[in-house]
Amino acid sequence: MTSVIRAGRQDEIGQIMELIARCVKVMQDSGSDQWDESYPNREVIAQDLERGTLYVCEEDGAVTGIIVLDENQAEEYGTIHWKQNKGPNLIMHRLAVHPEVQGKGLARRLIAFAEEYAAHSGYASIRLDSYTKNASALRLYNSLGYDRRGEVNFPGKTASFPVFEKVLAAAE
Template identity: 30%
Template sequence: MKFIVAKNEHVDRMCEITDQAKRQLKGLGLDQWQKGYPSREVWLDDVKKGCTYLAVEEGEILGIFAFQTTPDVSYYEIDGKWLTDGEYASMHRVCVADESKGKGVAGKMFSYGFEMAEKSGFKAVRIDTHPGNLPMQRALEKAGFVRCGTIKLAEGPETGDERIAFEKIL
């Protein structure tokens, strides 16, 4: 498996994978990603910024994640406590294609994110997920993330929604 920066020609497949994830979340009875986010426009903006990465094997896109090196406004306030007080990288919009689930793709994406963060001089990576998204919570804990508390999303269609915040010290 290799990782590449997403380009415009990948957006259709990225949207397909996102739609699969939205269906799975809806099937779990969750409102996460049910309000039009992430959308094609979000992915196109990410492509323009060069912040989204694809897990690829034999030319097939297996998974997607956004990697952010600027502070996340949703992380300014936490009901709980972050493990670190300094600068951090964050990962968002993590999803794996249905046909690639259970094959360790998410874990490899997290590991790649950790590598990128370390190379950029960060000592920690933060991420959040819906309180009911137990599959993602298990994947995060398996990757070494520690539950730090809850945050409220500060922007986008899900503004005000509560999320569980995680951090991993590198």
């Protein structure tokens, strides 16, 4: 199986939205309301693609995973005591792996890509939030050396969002 991580293309929005829909179903079936029909929606993904911040993992011509990398921090991040305040900081959003290929290390590959991208682009740290009810993601970030810095709450969600930071070696 040949796979590559690269910038997503506008003509892939249908595949990306199908991947998200499948992930939403799995999340909701397991009791998580992290994502739903309203987020992440087609408009959000179209903006990510337009800005060139959405990356896809493509395997044999199919989009099997996505990640968004930009500098857009949620307003709620202002309450967090970050370890690296000098910046710039890369923010990781909307990490998703197609349910048919979950558990095969693809999320780890996408995160490794983000870390390499951040290091080569001069970022001091990577920040992200996950969801209290997403136990597998929380375990993954902990296992990859992401430091839990606190929690934020987003309107309309029933649980909090732990926030994580990984200071990059060059910034230490």
